[in-house]
Amino acid sequence: MDFDGIRGLTGAINASLADFFERESHYLREIGSELDPVADVLGHFLLDSGKRLRPLFATIGFLGAGGELSPEIIKATSSLELVHVCALIHDDVMDASDTRRNAPAIHKQFEALHDSEHLHGSNSQFGVASAILLGDLALVWAAKALHESGAPSQNILRALPFYDEMRVELMAGQYLDMYEQALASESVERSLKVARFKSGKYSIERPLHFGASLAPEFSAQVIESYSNYGLPLGEAFQLRDDVIGVFGDPEKTGKPAGDDLREGKRTVLVATTLSKVNVIQRTEFLQLFGRKDLDLSQIETLRSIIVETGALAELETIIEEMTFKAHNALATGGITPSAVALLEEMAIAATQRTA
């Protein structure tokens, strides 16, 4: 199977997801037309956007272990996007976030359906319940996509432990993150631990391992190289997220300016800032941080403190160091040269992005 770099792989992943969705949504609609909105909403959420980061890492993980790409393998690696759809849908309910990618979150879409169909009971309860079920369905679809991929069954069996590990770590990481927010923790160490679980392991290391385990054979050296690449890169990726959440351009991110500041999100960037502020800066920061009604000048005040304390510069330095570390891990060998080139490209994309 030929493909043209990351862009070509992304196209193949998108096509595979569209194909899977076509079949599964048809089945849903046959159960009853009541399920049409479930299929429609999930379809848009899955297919309209998304960077396909985890399927890409899984596919490259497969190539790096010497696997020969096929449509069946793309089906198997694409399944990770459905796990992520579950995580995002449930995340929005958990955070009570009303928008995602410039569109209403799933629970808000079903709240609107409740209104337009004049259904009984609470519209927000209906919205939340629907979003829980759609997330659950995405998680089940993910497994189904993998099982039915047509990849050799022995390889699927070998991939399952990595797959399970990844999903347990995802749920554990989500709980840690939520608990961290509720603690209103100021610990840099603790926020780094969350970043490690949520991004290092779930988004990069495990998808690479999962991909490798789908290959006809893979060495312990490849698995280790993927960890050495994936964990620091995941950290850099998450720190870039922190920076974008504060300094990102709304036109690019699809979210309001300074969104994380309004939400009072306890990120590594915020923890680093709070570890460096003087008393006056601390008072000013904490008075504004987490207020839903922040105006642009207040956001600018918070941003200035983050810059003046040197927290932003410190994060940029760590991002650079971690990316460098990830690059070096690729040199230690075991990974096929074509996959090394793709992983270099992914590292740049993950850490130099603006959205």
Place this chain on the structure above:
Amino acid sequence: MDFDGIRGLTGAINASLADFFERESHYLREIGSELDPVADVLGHFLLDSGKRLRPLFATIGFLGAGGELSPEIIKATSSLELVHVCALIHDDVMDASDTRRNAPAIHKQFEALHDSEHLHGSNSQFGVASAILLGDLALVWAAKALHESGAPSQNILRALPFYDEMRVELMAGQYLDMYEQALASESVERSLKVARFKSGKYSIERPLHFGASLAPEFSAQVIESYSNYGLPLGEAFQLRDDVIGVFGDPEKTGKPAGDDLREGKRTVLVATTLSKVNVIQRTEFLQLFGRKDLDLSQIETLRSIIVETGALAELETIIEEMTFKAHNALATGGITPSAVALLEEMAIAATQRTA
């Protein structure tokens, strides 16, 4: 592996679940002590009670196809209980039910944790978010328990399509049920469709199929017999649930008297009643039905209407007919005699229970 009837199988399933939980909770706690409450709460929910209906049907499904029982198979079939734990936890969030089995629902337990640890933000939001994650984790654990069961890998591979089908039908059935409630539908046909998905397929037919597919070999005849037994029995099971939800003894059910009437649950029993009422009964019924503050005399009024219209008697007749149909399906053959005896026992337990 020897066992002594349903009771013996239930004991083996309980032991297997305890064993799995022991290992997995250890892993969770090692990630961080923040996850201790997740492990504790899930452990109690999983291990303190539960009839193990779905693992039992899966185990008997395996035996009926000629399989020889082993601890590995019990591990594989027990995994269905974890799927059900996910369904129950998410169901309580979706219904905003605050109690389950005489104890606070999971989201209420984490709400209380938020209070006792004086965490920041909304306690109910924290409770809901935790319950969503615990349900997700249970669903992932279910898959892990199956994958790691040690059952022959070819048999596991063969069981996966049945497993996936069951989980998709569960989520679809849950949505249908919720939508039906929100429609405040009075259609007997529609409420029967929900009952068919939620109980017939998810609780009985699919677990039997799943169990059969774990056996070294299974015939199309066994699969068909299981459908012919499982679908009517599932319907009878659900109708019994409807009756208990209205007439059940609180001491036995662990729920307040007439709970379904307070909740305004659109069951087959309610739809049948509404198809039989006269104008006066209809007005009286709809004035009271679904009111959270119903007192015992009002519950008695609703119960009388259900009895007087003949709806209760009609349901009892259908339960009897469906159970009879299920029994007859066992006679058509293909199922081993010892499994037939167990399925007879299960049919009685499922339809003659009082809680």
